[in-house]
Amino acid sequence: MTELRFDDYVVVVTGAGGGLGRAHALTFGSRGAKVVVNDLGGGFNGDGSPKRSMADEVVKEIQKAGGTAVADYNNVIDGDNIIATAVEHFGTVHILVNNAGILRDVSFRNMKDKDWDLLQQVHMSGTFKTSRAAWPLMQKQRFGRIVNTASGAGTYGNFGQTNYCAAKAAIIGFTFALAEEGAQYNINANVLTPIAASRLTQTVMAPDLLAKLDPGFVAPIVPVLAHKTSTDTGRLFELGGGCITRFRWERSQGIEISAYANPLELLENWQNISDFSKPRYVRPVTSIVDSSTLPSAEKT
Ligand code: NAD
Helix, strand or coil: CCCCCCCCCEEEECCCCCHHHHHHHHHHHCCCCEEEEECCCCCCCCCCCCCCHHHHHHHHHHHHCCCEEEEECCCHHHHHHHHHHHHHHHCCCCEEEECCCCCCCCCHHHCCHHHHHHHHHHHHHHHHHHHHHHHHHHHHCCCEEEEEECCHHHHHCCCCCHHHHHHHHHHHHHHHHHHHHHHHHCEEEEEEEECCCCCCCCCCCCHHHHCCCCHHHCCCHHHHHHCCCCCCCCCEEEEECCEEEEECCEECCCCCCCCCCCHHHHHHCHHHHCCCCCCEECCCHHHCCCHHHCCCCCCC
């Protein structure tokens, strides 16, 4: 095998008019996929008039290189319409890359409702809307690959980004839940926390750092996760600038207590509760809950 191919696969990439999304769309376009290049074309903070040229330019790039692509200009908040574009042109969607995003950075004290609400709508609701619209198609064809885009802001927190951190952390939990529900339908869901030079990062990073963060360092993992041979699901990858790692939670050794234990007992053992020198790795909740009681037996 010389490369991973996606002939006859339909790929939707949201926010594909620039930055990481453009890199994902070009990567799939050059490997035989039929690509829906979605981009609203608004400003980096969700304000500004939409410009169709952002998606159009990427479609032209893919077509010029011999690939197949159509533009879609819907807001991800209307994610159903983006999936409808895929169905209208190509009959279905096999691979969904939820990537569209904005920033509205402001210290918590000064955060307005709009800064909060718009962030949740674009990142969280956008990811939900496209995924929910694609889900029945993926279930029916017994194949689906969803790659979501979170951020280190969601795993670590970041000053001035409570809105963004909350939305990105939500996307991580959302992805893990999709992986649980998708397993029986061969629908895999994974999530990235990337770092790359883009319209979003150029306002906060120095030019010499940006020069080392080509989105092309992030793009190659997406075909790996999206390929029919991939069995990875429910995973989080932290990547960018030439480094790719998997990221997972860990537990401290902890202590055992009785119900309504004296809180002072906890304080006396605080060092053990916080001791990560011998980490324990987290099992999903479904491995400790009787799965026959979960509402996963739904039939299509
Ligand atoms: P970018 O601004 O270049 O790309 C985001 C794209 O999404 C833009 O082209 C924009 O027009 C589009 N978009 C915004 N709102 C939209 C909407 N409502 N509907 C449709 N399209 C919309 O920035 P990027 O850095 O390439 O960001 C891509 C994703 O990666 C975002 O989700 C971002 O939060 C995430 N991310 C980026 C970095 C980084 O270092 N660049 C780090 C962590 C996470």
